[in-house]
Amino acid sequence: MRKYNVAILGATGAVGREMMKILEERDFPIDELRLLASARSVGTVLIYKGKEIIVQEAKATSFESMDFVLGAVGNETAKHFAPYITQSKTVFIDNSSAFRMNEEVPLVVPEINPADALTHHGIIANPNCSTIISLVAVNAINRLSPIQSMVVSTYQAVSGAGHEGITELEEQMREVIDRKPATTKVFPTQIAYNVIPFIGSILDNGYTSEEMKIQNEGRKIMHLPNLVVSCTCVRVPVIRSHSISINVKTASTISVDQAETAIQSSAGCRMSIDVHGRNYPTPLDTSDQDMVWVGRIRKDLTDERGLNLWCCGDQIRKGAATNAVQIAELLLETRK
Amino acid sequence: MRKYNVAILGATGAVGREMMKILEERDFPIDELRLLASARSVGTVLIYKGKEIIVQEAKATSFESMDFVLGAVGNETAKHFAPYITQSKTVFIDNSSAFRMNEEVPLVVPEINPADALTHHGIIANPNCSTIISLVAVNAINRLSPIQSMVVSTYQAVSGAGHEGITELEEQMREVIDRKPATTKVFPTQIAYNVIPFIGSILDNGYTSEEMKIQNEGRKIMHLPNLVVSCTCVRVPVIRSHSISINVKTASTISVDQAETAIQSSAGCRMSIDVHGRNYPTPLDTSDQDMVWVGRIRKDLTDERGLNLWCCGDQIRKGAATNAVQIAELLLETRK
Numbered sequence: 137m138r139k140y141n142v143a144i145l146g147a148t149g150a151v152g153r154e155m156m157k158i159l160e161e162r163d164f165p166i167d168e169l170r171l172l173a174s175a176r177s178v179g180t181v182l183i184y185k186g187k188e189i190i191v192q193e194a195k196a197t198s199f200e201s202m203d204f205v206l207g208a209v210g211n212e213t214a215k216h217f218a219p220y221i222t223q224s225k226t227v228f229i230d231n232s233s234a235f236r237m238n239e240e241v242p243l244v245v246p247e248i249n250p251a252d253a254l255t256h257h258g259i260i261a262n263p264n265c266s267t268i269i270s271l272v273a274v275n276a277i278n279r280l281s282p283i284q285s286m287v288v289s290t291y292q293a294v295s296g297a298g299h300e301g302i303t304e305l306e307e308q309m310r311e312v313i314d315r316k317p318a319t320t321k322v323f324p325t326q327i328a329y330n331v332i333p334f335i336g337s338i339l340d341n342g343y344t345s346e347e348m349k350i351q352n353e354g355r356k357i358m359h360l361p362n363l364v365v366s367c368t369c370v371r372v373p374v375i376r377s378h379s380i381s382i383n384v385k386t387a388s389t390i391s392v393d394q395a396e397t398a399i400q401s402s403a404g405c406r407m408s409i410d411v412h413g414r415n416y417p418t419p420l421d422t423s424d425q426d427m428v429w430v431g432r433i434r435k436d437l438t439d440e441r442g443l444n445l446w447c448c449g450d451q452i453r454k455g456a457a458t459n460a461v462q463i464a465e466l467l468l469e470t471r472k
Numbered sequence: 473m474r475k476y477n478v479a480i481l482g483a484t485g486a487v488g489r490e491m492m493k494i495l496e497e498r499d500f501p502i503d504e505l506r507l508l509a510s511a512r513s514v515g516t517v518l519i520y521k522g523k524e525i526i527v528q529e530a531k532a533t534s535f536e537s538m539d540f541v542l543g544a545v546g547n548e549t550a551k552h553f554a555p556y557i558t559q560s561k562t563v564f565i566d567n568s569s570a571f572r573m574n575e576e577v578p579l580v581v582p583e584i585n586p587a588d589a590l591t592h593h594g595i596i597a598n599p600n601c602s603t604i605i606s607l608v609a610v611n612a613i614n615r616l617s618p619i620q621s622m623v624v625s626t627y628q629a630v631s632g633a634g635h636e637g638i639t640e641l642e643e644q645m646r647e648v649i650d651r652k653p654a655t656t657k658v659f660p661t662q663i664a665y666n667v668i669p670f671i672g673s674i675l676d677n678g679y680t681s682e683e684m685k686i687q688n689e690g691r692k693i694m695h696l697p698n699l700v701v702s703c704t705c706v707r708v709p710v711i712r713s714h715s716i717s718i719n720v721k722t723a724s725t726i727s728v729d730q731a732e733t734a735i736q737s738s739a740g741c742r743m744s745i746d747v748h749g750r751n752y753p754t755p756l757d758t759s760d761q762d763m764v765w766v767g768r769i770r771k772d773l774t775d776e777r778g779l780n781l782w783c784c785g786d787q788i789r790k791g792a793a794t795n796a797v798q799i800a801e802l803l804l805e806t807r808k
Contacts, residue, residue, distance in 0.1 A: 285774035285775075286774070287623045287719045287772075287774060287780075289625035289704075289717040291627070291667050291706065291708070306649075309645055309649060310649060313642075313645060313646060313649065324749075324750060325748065325750065325754055325756070325757075326754075326756055329709065329710055329711050329755075329756065330710060330754050330755055330756045331627050331708055331710060331715055331754060331755060332754055333715070333717070333752050333754070333767070333768055333782045334750070334752055334768075341770065341771065341773075342728065342768070342769070342770040342771070343770055343773075351773065364773045364774045365773060365774070366719060366770070366772045366773045366774050366778070366780050368625075368717045368768065368780060368782060370627065370715075370717065372627070372667055372708055372709075373665065373708075373709050373710075374665055374666060374667060374709075375665050379667055379669070379706075381625040381669070381704045381706065381717075383623045383702060383719075385774075392678065412661065413660075414660060414661065414670070416669050416670055418661060418662075418666050418667060418668055418669070419665075419666055419667060420661070420662055420665065420666045421661075431669070432669055432670075432678070432704065433678070434677065434678040434679055434702075435677065435678070436623075436702045437677075437679075437687065437700045437701060437702045438621035438622070438623060438700045438701070438702050438721075439621075442702070444623075444702050444704060446669045446704060
């Protein structure tokens with residue numbers, strides 16, 4: 137079997153490290169694994185399948201002979217390196233939002249629109265974490281009857297802000313328990329024992345950049361150009377799984393039973409049935425695994441074509457790293 | 473000025489203690505303050521205006537000569553004592569849900585339907601905490617154009633489960649930081665670093681008892697018999713303010729500016745403008761005070777007659793104790 141050369145750009149961050157773990161878990165056919173990061177992480181030693189790999193500085197020439205570059209860096213770094221990556225005839229699977237809405241760039245959730253991945257011109261974008269988790273949950277409903285609109289409120293883990301987000305919550309909790317003032321660096325205000333209804337940057341319509349992603353990315357991923365989504369994104373003091381409360385309206389009426397049956401047999405998601413005596417998932421139940429878990433499906437009392445549901449998924453894994461590795465898997469055949 | 477005899481039934485609980493604090497803060501005209509609780513709290517000494525008051529056991533005869541009984545007990549205890557209270561010609565302002573939907577019992581938020589309080593027959597019900605906070609926020613919008621429906625997701629503090637809820641979160645946080653397993657007694661699963669999408673008991677329609685309260689109590693309080701509300705109630709690891717993400721649809725279109733102006737000039741609520749550089753409230757900003765704070769008002773992208781908003785209010789104060797004391801204040805004239 138052919139093996140492939142894979143680089144992780146941003147290997148030392150929360151998502152980069154998880155990408156390495158997931159490549160190992162899924163036994164991705166790797167010949168060389170190249171770990172790339174900024175100059176200050178050079179020399180960091182990470183372990184892949186029991187072997188030490190030394191992190192190298194990402195440079196214009198770092199991508200030669202690579203088959204796939206998995207990007208786990210911010211927008212500016214992704215934009216900076218993208219031309220060098222594509223010039224190297226490598227496929228760049230980018231977790232930043234820099235290229236997601238670019239018409240030349242497929243935006244892919246493998247359970248939903250795998251064929252789009254094959255139309256790439258060197259770059260494939262990995263969607264936003266809340267978008268992935270929400271859409272994997274509602275994809276089965278969309279197949280029963282096209283989704284017209286959604287009203288969404290999120291409960292997003294601090295891991296969405298990377299290692300620094302996790303560290304900030306954990307340090308603030310220690311400070312609060314010791315009755316010290318909480319030190320705030322990453323989030324706009326204290327997140328320990330608090331929730332913050334603001335993620336991303338404010339746009340002209342009053343929504344944040346994060347809140348518009350489910351609509352704008354959802355249209356592209358589900359091929360629903362008229363989809364409208366009113367979203368409120370909220371940070372909660374949870375370590376790594378995102379939860380999402382979704383009100384979804386479809387073209388025709390779907391029963392709760394139909395939705396549950398469809399979700400249970402849909403790729404990438406499961407109904408939470410009897411989780412320690414509960415029929416709903418929580419972030420803790422769903423951390424460090426790849427499924428999106430769904431529960432609390434109810435008829436919308438405000439519209440007969442509506443359903444309410446609750447879903448949880450690991451933000452670092454299915455919301456980022458796992459989805460990127462799954463996209464690479466879709467392309468293995470094309471790189472033979 | 474006439475003074476009144478006031479009893480607190482359930483004086484040692486989180487809401488009962490807050491009622492005493494609020495009576496003192498608002499300088500409620502009190503002659504005798506009688507603190508009542510179950511036998512196991514008898515002898516507890518609480519301080520009111522610098523004087524010690526000894527908690528007595530609540531009995532059938534405890535209510536004689538009282539003008540007001542503020543109830544901060546569960547449904548069964550409220551039902552047990554209600555006949556004795558009304559026989560004593562006392563007004564029972566009850567925070568339990570036992571009498572809220574009883575047609576003979578007014579259900580009152582003083583900023584919304586104060587006149588209803590005057591129609592009582594001895595019992596006035598204090599609404600559910602999330603209902604009070606949500607309705608105080610949307611009341612001004614309802615006055616601009618009648619509310620037809622709401623889609624609501626809550627972020628409810630552990631104080632909603634009383635002292636025991638607060639203690640459970642604080643003890644679990646210490647356990648988690650010490651890398652011990654979390655001890656769960658009050659909530660269905662660990663609440664530290666988690667969120668739990670289930671509050672109350674499950675009903676036939678798949679909603680919980682807590683989730684149906686905003687619709688059912690909202691109809692009665694706002695005099696909107698056809699109001700429909702799809703609600704998802706979620707417990708979050710926050711100590712005492714509840715937050716609520718509301719999508720509200722009105723009979724006619726209301727602009728964001730109109731809504732903001734109306735809310736800013738409406739009793740009991742304020743727009744969060746420049747809270748330490750932020751334009752939205754968080755639970756920590758809004759704990760230990762009586763206002764409902766509102767922010768993030770946006771046009772609903774799914775319906776031109778819709779608005780999205782975020783609000784926070786102290787669950788123990790405006791969500792329970794303060795609202796009950798305000799109801800008593802409405803009745804002072806009637807007890808002259």
